[in-house]
Amino acid sequence: xxxxxxxxxxxxxxxxxxxxxxxxxxxxxxxxxxxxxxxxxxxxxxxxxxxxxxxxxxxxxxxxxxxxxxxxxxxxxxxxxxxxxxxxxxxxxxxxxxxxxxxxxxxxxxxxxxxxxxxxxxxxxxxxxxxxxxxxxxxxxxxxxxxxxxxxxxxxxxxxxxxxxxxxxxxxxxxxxxxxxxxxxxxxxxxxxxxxxxxxxxxxxxxxxxxxxxxxxxxxxxxxxxxxxxxxxxxxxxxxxxxxxxxxxxxxxxxxxxxxxxxxxxxxxxxxxxxxxxxxxxxxxxxxxxxxxxxxxxxxxxxxxxxxxxxxxxxxxxxxxxxxxxxxxxxxxxxxxxxxxxxxxxxxxxxxx
Amino acid sequence: xxxxxxxxxxxxxxxxxxxxxxxxxxxxxxxxxxxxxxxxxxxxxxxxxxxxxxxxxxxxxxxxxxxxxxxxxxxxxxxxxxxxxxxxxxxxxxxxxxxxxxxxxxxxxxxxxxxxxxxxxxxxxxxxxxxxxxxxxxxxxxxxxxxxxxxxxxxxxxxxxxxxxxxxxxxxxxxxxxxxxxxxxxxxxxxxxxxxxxxxxxxxxxxxxxxxxxxxxxxxxxxxxxxxxxxxxxxxxxxxxxxxxxxxxxxxxxxxxxxxxxxxxxxxxxxxxxxxxxxxxxxxxxxxxxxxxxxxxxxxxxxxxxxxxxxxxxxxxxxxxxxxxxxxxxxxxxxxxxxxxxxxxxxxxxxxxxxxxxxxxx
Numbered sequence: 001x002x003x004x005x006x007x008x009x010x011x012x013x014x015x016x017x018x019x020x021x022x023x024x025x026x027x028x029x030x031x032x033x034x035x036x037x038x039x040x041x042x043x044x045x046x047x048x049x050x051x052x053x054x055x056x057x058x059x060x061x062x063x064x065x066x067x068x069x070x071x072x073x074x075x076x077x078x079x080x081x082x083x084x085x086x087x088x089x090x091x092x093x094x095x096x097x098x099x100x101x102x103x104x105x106x107x108x109x110x111x112x113x114x115x116x117x118x119x120x121x122x123x124x125x126x127x128x129x130x131x132x133x134x135x136x137x138x139x140x141x142x143x144x145x146x147x148x149x150x151x152x153x154x155x156x157x158x159x160x161x162x163x164x165x166x167x168x169x170x171x172x173x174x175x176x177x178x179x180x181x182x183x184x185x186x187x188x189x190x191x192x193x194x195x196x197x198x199x200x201x202x203x204x205x206x207x208x209x210x211x212x213x214x215x216x217x218x219x220x221x222x223x224x225x226x227x228x229x230x231x232x233x234x235x236x237x238x239x240x241x242x243x244x245x246x247x248x249x250x251x252x253x254x255x256x257x258x259x260x261x262x263x264x265x266x267x268x269x270x271x272x273x274x275x276x277x278x279x280x281x282x283x284x285x286x287x288x289x290x291x292x293x294x295x296x297x298x299x300x301x302x303x304x305x306x307x308x309x310x311x312x313x314x315x316x317x318x319x320x321x322x323x324x325x326x327x328x329x330x331x332x333x334x335x336x337x338x339x340x341x342x343x344x345x346x347x348x349x350x351x352x353x
Numbered sequence: 354x355x356x357x358x359x360x361x362x363x364x365x366x367x368x369x370x371x372x373x374x375x376x377x378x379x380x381x382x383x384x385x386x387x388x389x390x391x392x393x394x395x396x397x398x399x400x401x402x403x404x405x406x407x408x409x410x411x412x413x414x415x416x417x418x419x420x421x422x423x424x425x426x427x428x429x430x431x432x433x434x435x436x437x438x439x440x441x442x443x444x445x446x447x448x449x450x451x452x453x454x455x456x457x458x459x460x461x462x463x464x465x466x467x468x469x470x471x472x473x474x475x476x477x478x479x480x481x482x483x484x485x486x487x488x489x490x491x492x493x494x495x496x497x498x499x500x501x502x503x504x505x506x507x508x509x510x511x512x513x514x515x516x517x518x519x520x521x522x523x524x525x526x527x528x529x530x531x532x533x534x535x536x537x538x539x540x541x542x543x544x545x546x547x548x549x550x551x552x553x554x555x556x557x558x559x560x561x562x563x564x565x566x567x568x569x570x571x572x573x574x575x576x577x578x579x580x581x582x583x584x585x586x587x588x589x590x591x592x593x594x595x596x597x598x599x600x601x602x603x604x605x606x607x608x609x610x611x612x613x614x615x616x617x618x619x620x621x622x623x624x625x626x627x628x629x630x631x632x633x634x635x636x637x638x639x640x641x642x643x644x645x646x647x648x649x650x651x652x653x654x655x656x657x658x659x660x661x662x663x664x665x666x667x668x669x670x671x672x673x674x675x676x677x678x679x680x681x682x683x684x685x686x687x688x689x690x691x692x693x694x695x696x697x698x699x700x701x702x703x704x705x706x707x708x709x710x711x712x713x714x715x
Contacts, residue, residue, distance in 0.1 A: 053506075079506055085536055090495055090529035097499020100443070100484060101507070105499075120526070124489045125496070132474030132485045135691040170692050193694035221697070268697035 029210040037179035041186035054081040056108030092121035112147040113156025127170030142189040150203035152329040160290030172196040173266040177241035179209040184217035201239035223270035229259035233277040236287040237263040247339035282313035283349040292320040317345040369580040375646025383589035399428040402452035404666040419470040426614030429640030433587025445497035448486040457481040462676030491524030501539035512595040520551025535572040540598035548613035553626040569606035581611030582640040
């Protein structure tokens with residue numbers, strides 16, 4: 001894997017200090033899959049604060065369809081980790097009422113596509129509750145949603161929902177790409193006094209890494225440069241960070257040096273890290289799985305040209321999914337942006353005018 | 354309790370303790386007996402609610418309020434339901450519960466902020482264990498259930514009451530709320546004010562069930578119909594449901610049969626969809642006139658009570674008017690500052706942009 005370089009500390013950054021390279025070995029740090037890291041984060045958050053409640057469909061007895069909530073009901077009891085009736089609006093609706101009474105709910109929506117029935121509760125209530133009460137009521141709700149494609153699933157199990165939440169004021173949106181980030185972004189989301197939509201790249205559930213659960217990683221609102229390069233900045237998040245890193249190895253063979261920025265947190269957005277990189281490379285390609293139109297790439301492209309127009313050597317390009325419904329499993333490899341689609345954009349960005 | 358009710362079904366005849374002519378009924382399953390000061394307090398709340406309601410309408414007509422949703426005709430239902438609860442029992446209202454707000458000590462100014470367009474949700478409601486008003490229909494029943502599940506985990510013997518309407522019972526979220534409440538045996542009371550109309554659509558178009566209360570059978574909880582224009586019946590029926598909930602007996606669905614005497618809101622014209630005869634029929638069943646007659650018959654109503662109520666009413670109407678007419682708006686910065694606990698960098702920029710626009714205009 002590639003070396004990880006983090007942005008230098010800036011004024012206003014929260015303590016703790018960013019730690020060193022993420023993939024160097026940490027003494028005693030257990031090697032965990034991303035699914036295990038999320039499980040560990042839930043366990044540790046529940047142990048740290050007895051107001052934390054985990055609930056959703058199949059999360060207790062079964063331990064979740066991906067076993068991400070395994071053992072929580074046994075350890076903390078059915079009053080703190082429980083199965084709900086099969087009703088997503090209900091799951092988010094009760095989370096709001098629990099938060100009104102001072103609890104810290106961590107509901108699960110079983111799959112991305114089934115967030116749609118919860119849309120009204122998330123957009124009309126959860127996101128607005130703090131403002132509607134003029135700041136009187138915290139909504140420390142973290143909604144975990146196993147998300148995105150690439151696992152050969154049936155319909156409604158591979159969706160990218162982030163644009164809906166990013167277009168909704170009041171929600172924070174984070175997407176981990178590594179087991180360590182999965183652990184720490186979830187711990188930070190749960191202690192956040194604002195609602196956080198935590199999108200889990202289920203395609204990467206089984207990637208492994210040593211996870212240091214004692215030293216906090218970068219906070220929500222900070223991006224990480226996963227690979228340093230000189231020619232083109234690739235801005236991405238979640239499942240596609242690994243895709244971008246493998247594409248960067250291929251790009252080397254063409255003599256193109258890619259810098260890979262992992263956003264980690266889509267809102268709040270660490271635009272400073274993006275800007276620092278694009279100022280250096282002069283070229284940017286945004287990559288995400290979701291459909292192109294009004295995907296987060298549209299926002300980033302707009303923002304980059306608004307603020308960095310005179311630093312750009314080439315138009316900001318987008319390597320994304322298509323404006324079609326997510327396709328059947330046999331076609332998804334063709335639909336999803338992979339190294340080839342990214343490198344086509346890189347080639348275009350590198351062309352002399 | 355739930356099994357008994359499901360087997361027993363639901364009585365279509367609403368529970369009524371005081372008839373429309375003010376005379377006591379033969380109903381003997383519930384008690385009319387309350388201390389005289391409680392009886393006077395209920396009267397005071399109903400009269401002041403109606404007076405405030407009229408003042409809200411006046412202020413809207415005078416251009417001081419953007420909109421108003423009148424509760425005229427529903428005073429007995431909402432005051433009876435809220436009056437039998439403790440101050441620490443949470444209420445999850447819709448937007449028409451002026452009587453319940455008044456009862457909880459929410460000031461006219463705090464309510465008026467909504468209709469003035471000053472702030473969404475009302476001001477300071479949660480300090481009184483009242484959730485902010487909820488405009489999307491039926492959605493907040495789930496919040497009540499979640500709060501009641503929280504109360505269970507806090508080991509409280511509190512009750513959470515959700516105010517819903519007849520139209521709300523058609524929403525999917527109302528179904529989910531009732532189902533969750535029953536499955537988790539939550540201390541939650543669903544108080545449905547069936548005011549016959551969801552804007553222009555009558556309750557007969559909302560469902561084919563014999564009554565809203567009958568739906569309780571399917572959820573496995575008790576369902577009760579009550580005369581929503583009889584404050585003492587509403588008080589008694591909710592008190593019984595609340596006690597059952599405190600004792601661990603789970604939720605209850607109560608349908609209060611009442612009538613929205615006014616338009617849906619000040620923007621509505623009910624003459625387009627309902628007859629004068631219907632309105633006149635319900636006017637004869639008015640909750641306040643009936644209750645006054647009853648109080649006179651048991652010597653609780655006095656001229657002195659009426660004078661005291663009138664004086665307090667006048668004071669609160671003045672308070673409302675003064676809080677609305679020419680009131681300052683909140684600082685526009687709050688629009689940005691209250692979105693997140695920790696404002697995001699992007700919102701900081703946007704706040705600066707707006708403040709710069711304003712500085713340029715100044």
